[in-house]
Amino acid sequence: MPSGALLFQSVILGLLLGGLYALLAAGLTLYFGIMRVVMIAHSAFLILAAYLAWWSHSRLGVDPLLSMIVTVPLFFGCGVLLQRLLLARLRPVTLTMMSVLLTFAIAVTIEGLLGYAFTGTQRRIQLGYGSASFGLFGARIAVVKLIAFGLAAVALLTLYLLMKKTTFGWALRATIQHRDAARLVGIETERIAGYGFGIGLATAAVGGTALALDTTIYPSLHWHWIGPLMAIIVVGGLGSVPGAAMAAMVLGLAQSLLQIPLGTTWAQTIFYLALFATLAFRPQGFFGGRLAQRF
Amino acid sequence: MAIARRPVGRIVQVAMVLVLAAAVLSFPALAPNPYILSAGVVVLNYAVLSTSWNFVGGFTGYISLGHGALAGLGAYGTALLVTRAGLPSFVALVVAALLVAALAVPIGFAALRVRGASFVIVSIALVLILLLVFQSWASLTGGSRGLVVPRPFPGLLRPEHHRVFYFLFAALLGLALLAWWLIDRSRFGLGLKAIREDEDKAEALGTPTFAYKLVVFVVSAGFTGLAGGLYALWFGDLDPVFQFSILTGSYMVLMALLGGVRNLFGPLVGALVVGIALEYFKVEFGDTQLHLVATGVLLALVVLFMPDGVLPAIGGLLNRVFRPAQNSIREVTAAQLRDQRAAEAEAREPVDAAAGRREGAR
Numbered sequence: 001m002p003s004g005a006l007l008f009q010s011v012i013l014g015l016l017l018g019g020l021y022a023l024l025a026a027g028l029t030l031y032f033g034i035m036r037v038v039m040i041a042h043s044a045f046l047i048l049a050a051y052l053a054w055w056s057h058s059r060l061g062v063d064p065l066l067s068m069i070v071t072v073p074l075f076f077g078c079g080v081l082l083q084r085l086l087l088a089r090l091r092p093v094t095l096t097m098m099s100v101l102l103t104f105a106i107a108v109t110i111e112g113l114l115g116y117a118f119t120g121t122q123r124r125i126q127l128g129y130g131s132a133s134f135g136l137f138g139a140r141i142a143v144v145k146l147i148a149f150g151l152a153a154v155a156l157l158t159l160y161l162l163m164k165k166t167t168f169g170w171a172l173r174a175t176i177q178h179r180d181a182a183r184l185v186g187i188e189t190e191r192i193a194g195y196g197f198g199i200g201l202a203t204a205a206v207g208g209t210a211l212a213l214d215t216t217i218y219p220s221l222h223w224h225w226i227g228p229l230m231a232i233i234v235v236g237g238l239g240s241v242p243g244a245a246m247a248a249m250v251l252g253l254a255q256s257l258l259q260i261p262l263g264t265t266w267a268q269t270i271f272y273l274a275l276f277a278t279l280a281f282r283p284q285g286f287f288g289g290r291l292a293q294r295f
Numbered sequence: 296m297a298i299a300r301r302p303v304g305r306i307v308q309v310a311m312v313l314v315l316a317a318a319v320l321s322f323p324a325l326a327p328n329p330y331i332l333s334a335g336v337v338v339l340n341y342a343v344l345s346t347s348w349n350f351v352g353g354f355t356g357y358i359s360l361g362h363g364a365l366a367g368l369g370a371y372g373t374a375l376l377v378t379r380a381g382l383p384s385f386v387a388l389v390v391a392a393l394l395v396a397a398l399a400v401p402i403g404f405a406a407l408r409v410r411g412a413s414f415v416i417v418s419i420a421l422v423l424i425l426l427l428v429f430q431s432w433a434s435l436t437g438g439s440r441g442l443v444v445p446r447p448f449p450g451l452l453r454p455e456h457h458r459v460f461y462f463l464f465a466a467l468l469g470l471a472l473l474a475w476w477l478i479d480r481s482r483f484g485l486g487l488k489a490i491r492e493d494e495d496k497a498e499a500l501g502t503p504t505f506a507y508k509l510v511v512f513v514v515s516a517g518f519t520g521l522a523g524g525l526y527a528l529w530f531g532d533l534d535p536v537f538q539f540s541i542l543t544g545s546y547m548v549l550m551a552l553l554g555g556v557r558n559l560f561g562p563l564v565g566a567l568v569v570g571i572a573l574e575y576f577k578v579e580f581g582d583t584q585l586h587l588v589a590t591g592v593l594l595a596l597v598v599l600f601m602p603d604g605v606l607p608a609i610g611g612l613l614n615r616v617f618r619p620a621q622n623s624i625r626e627v628t629a630a631q632l633r634d635q636r637a638a639e640a641e642a643r644e645p646v647d648a649a650a651g652r653r654e655g656a657r
Contacts, residue, residue, distance in 0.1 A: 032412070036412065038412045038415060038416060040419070086595075086599065089599060090598070090599070091602070094356070094602065096410075096411040096412050096415075097356065097357070097358040097411055097415070098598050098602060100358065100360070100412070100415045101358060101548060101552070101594060101598045102594075102595055102598045102599070104360065104545060104594070105590075105591040105592070105594035105595035105598065106591065106595065107591075108542075108545065108587050108588075108590055108591035108594070109587070109588050109591030109592060109595070110591075111584070111587055112584040112585060112586070112587025112588035112589075112590075112591060113584075113588055114584075115583070115584030115587065116583055116584045116585060116588065120584070219584065223423060223541060224423075226419070227419065227420055227423040227424075230416045230419065230420065231416075231420065234413060234416055238412065238413070265427060265430075265431045266427075266431060268427060269424060269427060269428070271420075272420050272423070272424040275416070275417065275420050276405050276417070276420075279405040279406065279408065279409060279413055279417060280404065280405045280408070283408050283409040283413065
């Protein structure tokens with residue numbers, strides 16, 4: 001039986017990791033809600049943002065957090081263009097399958113370009129405060145992990161306020177709930193869907209910066225992220241943001257706790273076990289609503 | 296398939312199949328050196344894989360990105376049965392393929408209960424989880440150090456080895472194509488295609504959609520396992536990173552889509568194009584990541600501009616050039632068609648129609 005301090009430490013780390021998962025899964029959920037698109041390239045953009053943060057730190061010498069000033073608007077623009085120029089062109093009948101292939105193609109292209117530009121070498125940001133940590137009831141918590149969690153929390157809160165309190169948020173939720181009805185009351189659903197995609201991709205920019213702070217990155221890292229993220233959105237019920245956030249916290253915590261007896265590699269299998277169990281016994285997910293039933 | 300109904304078209308079709316078979320079988324005699332021959336084996340392997348993939352992708356429209364994992368399972372299953380259980384190579388191959396097919400039942404059960412998106416997610420998860428397991432479980436699989444498979448014909452020199460396996464792969468390809476063709480013509484195939492066109496309507500009309508999807512998934516997994524196992528016997532060295540690579544699955548999809556998923560020979564044509572391109576990239580650019588970019592861009596272009604593949608596109612072009620009068624698209628509006636049909640019906644049963652009109656007037 002591991003000591004209490006170790007358990008406590010794992011719980012804290014699990015919650016911090018769950019926060020990042022929650023932010024990224026929120027982006028995936030947005031895409032799915034808007035267009036029924038499973039966006040495989042989400043985590044590739046995540047790694048791209050992490051590389052941009054690393055590059056701005058090692059080549060330009062600025063703090064990686066400042067790279068978000070460029071990457072967030074840039075990714076927002078990319079998301080809008082991606083939806084308007086590529087995904088909107090697909091035939092509605094085969095949209096789900098073909099969009100998976102299209103975003104898969106984008107993910108592979110990004111991975112290839114990253115490998116070509118930065119080589120396959122593993123990269124890591126060396127920060128002045130990178131090794132700083134503080135104690136809390138016997139647990140050591142790295143400052144960078146706390147910053148990453150803080151970023152994720154602020155981004156999620158912003159997303160929540162945007163969705164619930166602004167006119168744009170109403171229009172976006174209306175588009176997600178019933179596109180035809182939304183169009184009838186005068187919402188320009190095409191444009192709103194494009195902006196929704198932009199916001200989803202902007203979460204990848206924030207998440208990637210947070211990731212770059214304390215993780216070693218390499219071009220094919222995105223495959224290690226897309227699996228857990230997709231498991232999270234299925235367990236949470238496709239299309240439900242609160243469901244995805246809950247599932248992210250629970251699974252992040254479970255992964256962190258399982259690392260004590262099983263080690264890092266085997267602990268990852270919890271995501272896939274949860275995915276298979278959910279689909280076999282409760283295909284609509286544990287927190288999903290009406291949307292998830294048919295996908 | 297307007298061509299198939301006419302005797303001339305049928306003869307042309309049979310002749311084309313014979314020419315294709317002759318071209319495939321005469322390749323080893325024409326190959327200038329063992330490297331080209333081994334490239335031919337790789338391309339044939341791709342052709343078998345993407346034809347196997349097309350059982351699910353072509354008939355039901357469910358796109359699996361995880362068939363690479365099934366091939367990897369077939370490869371590792373064969374290798375482990377040979378090295379650990381001491382089975383003869385080709386017995387191990389068949390047993391491993393049967394095991395993969397059996398394993399496909401629970402996987403299909405989880406993946407196919409729900410529609411589209413979840414199926415793709417499960418298929419990707421399958422690759423990722425198996426990569427994790429086979430890399431970590433080094434005591435059984437050799438992990439990243441690799442697993443050496445004893446060659447089934449130890450006496451053969453390398454060029455001869457390639458030649459034998461070339462014909463084995465060609466035979467397997469023939470078997471897979473035959474199975475696809477038989478399903479395509481059967482009532483079972485009709486049900487599968489109904490699922491592809493509209494799953495709700497198919498279900499409403501009494502097609503046992505879930506059972507059909509599961510059966511065809513298992514058949515597809517079996518053929519994929521055979522292809523993977525044969526690859527293991529040919530190549531002789533397995534590494535989890537390559538066997539459980541998401542790229543293998545995406546190559547299968549790309550080849551089948553590029554050739555045309557609704558055509559018997561679509562995946563084969565796609566495998567020829569993509570397989571040769573991949574070999575070329577390997578020679579030309581070596582270890583750079585550019586082959587990823589090329590794969591991604593090509594896949595995106597096919598999805599965006601040619602989702603039906605090149606074979607239908609070429610067929611459409613030929614039709615337009617040689618038979619400009621015949622259009623596949625009706626050149627009448629729905630309203631015109633309705634009037635036309637009404638006129639026909641009236642001509643056939645004037646009394647009834649007249650009676651109907653009187654009823655209406657009253």
